[in-house]
Amino acid sequence: MQTDLPEPDLSLLRDIQRADGGKLGPVHLQHFHKDNKDLYYIGTHHGTNIENVSHETIGQAIYKYKPQCVVLEGIETVKGVSPQLGIDPKLPPHVQAARYFQSEENVHTAELLRKKNVPFIGGEPPTSAVFKSVEQQGYSTKEVMGLYLLRMIPQWRRRGVLKDSHQFTEMATNFLKSPVFSHVPDQEKLTLQEFNAWYDQHKAELGNKEYLQTIAADSNSNNAPDANYFQKMANSMDAARDSNIIATVNEVLKQYDKVLVVYGNAHQYTSEPIFEKMFESKGTIETLVLTEHKPRQTSQPANQQNPNNAYQTIAGVAGISGIASGAMILNTPEIAQRSLAKTTAVGAIVAGSITAMWSMLNLFSTKNAAPSQNTAKQNNSPDSAENASGNGHVARLQQEQSTTSPQR
Numbered sequence: 001m002q003t004d005l006p007e008p009d010l011s012l013l014r015d016i017q018r019a020d021g022g023k024l025g026p027v028h029l030q031h032f033h034k035d036n037k038d039l040y041y042i043g044t045h046h047g048t049n050i051e052n053v054s055h056e057t058i059g060q061a062i063y064k065y066k067p068q069c070v071v072l073e074g075i076e077t078v079k080g081v082s083p084q085l086g087i088d089p090k091l092p093p094h095v096q097a098a099r100y101f102q103s104e105e106n107v108h109t110a111e112l113l114r115k116k117n118v119p120f121i122g123g124e125p126p127t128s129a130v131f132k133s134v135e136q137q138g139y140s141t142k143e144v145m146g147l148y149l150l151r152m153i154p155q156w157r158r159r160g161v162l163k164d165s166h167q168f169t170e171m172a173t174n175f176l177k178s179p180v181f182s183h184v185p186d187q188e189k190l191t192l193q194e195f196n197a198w199y200d201q202h203k204a205e206l207g208n209k210e211y212l213q214t215i216a217a218d219s220n221s222n223n224a225p226d227a228n229y230f231q232k233m234a235n236s237m238d239a240a241r242d243s244n245i246i247a248t249v250n251e252v253l254k255q256y257d258k259v260l261v262v263y264g265n266a267h268q269y270t271s272e273p274i275f276e277k278m279f280e281s282k283g284t285i286e287t288l289v290l291t292e293h294k295p296r297q298t299s300q301p302a303n304q305q306n307p308n309n310a311y312q313t314i315a316g317v318a319g320i321s322g323i324a325s326g327a328m329i330l331n332t333p334e335i336a337q338r339s340l341a342k343t344t345a346v347g348a349i350v351a352g353s354i355t356a357m358w359s360m361l362n363l364f365s366t367k368n369a370a371p372s373q374n375t376a377k378q379n380n381s382p383d384s385a386e387n388a389s390g391n392g393h394v395a396r397l398q399q400e401q402s403t404t405s406p407q408r
Contacts (some may be wrong), residue, residue: 043265067260075122123246133240
């Protein structure tokens with residue numbers, strides 16, 4: 001049965017309040033259904049490793065539900081269907097692969113969809129539209145640029161590209177001159193010196209922490225009465241973004257019956273009442289079976305524990321055979337009377353004795369060393385912390401959800 005969904009009611013858009021943090025919950029997939037229309041919305045926690053819960057949830061959802069089109073965060077809608085982003089196809093294959101495995105979820109998802117020939121589109125409004133909306137709330141152009149830069153700091157740290165203040169100076173200077181702000185006249189653009197002064201003016205609301213120590217929650221959208229200056233401005237910014245996201249999803253649903261949305265879980269939370277009204281029912285939380293990441297095997301099966309063991313055993317057997325052969329020659333009078341045979345027998349016994357003793361000593365020392373080597377491997381394993389708290393995606397989910405700040 002074909003159905004036409006009602007237009008979204010943007011008046012239902014939720015504001016994020018500080019108390020809402022616990023309601024945002026872990027990474028999850030919410031499914032809205034009405035007649036022939038299905039909307040799958042994944043509320044992510046942003047990350048750069050493809051083994052994190054967000055990336056795995058996205059991959060499983062694409063595999064299981066086979067969406068006809070996907071709406072992604074971080075891409076302007078005006079760039080059209082399936083724009084190139086993130087990973088340059090002209091790069092060597094090994095470089096592309098490395099960037100793919102360490103990409104944010106929007107880049108990772110776009111590359112996955114491209115390989116599966118599934119169209120995708122961004123849900124972001126043009127930066128100029130965001131500026132206009134925030135400036136209508138009384139903020140200046142330079143204040144908005146400052147917030148954009150401040151919100152980049154946790155992202156750069158997450159990607160591992162921001163190490164110290166020297167790096168920040170170069171990265172921030174380039175960012176403030178980037179095409180993101182091409183709509184701003186040069187004389188009105190924020191400088192790095194102005195950013196420092198602007199942040200110093202308001203950092204008391206963050207306990208006077210330096211901007212390089214700020215986290216996402218410090219400048220995430222929040223409209224609570226006690227929200228800080230940065231959070232209140234972010235609330236105005238994200239309201240403009242959410243309006244465009246919802247409008248984009250609405251247009252995509254007019255063209256396709258099965259649509260997947262991949263956005264930070266705060267966007268999912270704020271838009272939930274709108275989609276509930278459109279689909280005339282509450283969405284259901286879908287359960288996906290994620291990959292179990294088992295502990296790395298730190299000791300091998302007995303028959304594979306050390307490849308040298310086999311060689312040492314063979315050498316020992318050969319040494320004993322040499323001793324036996326030499327003794328046999330000496331105990332046979334007809335052969336032992338020949339000087340060459342006697343010399344050969346004595347040589348076989350001596351060589352066999354040395355070989356057998358060497359192999360036994362080596363075999364004994366290897367067995368004694370194995371437990372300590374395995375212990376060292378366990379202690380140095382990158383997975384040791386995760387394995388200590390329980391393996392598999394459940395433990396990783398608990399670790400990732402220990403910070404309940406909304407992901408924008």
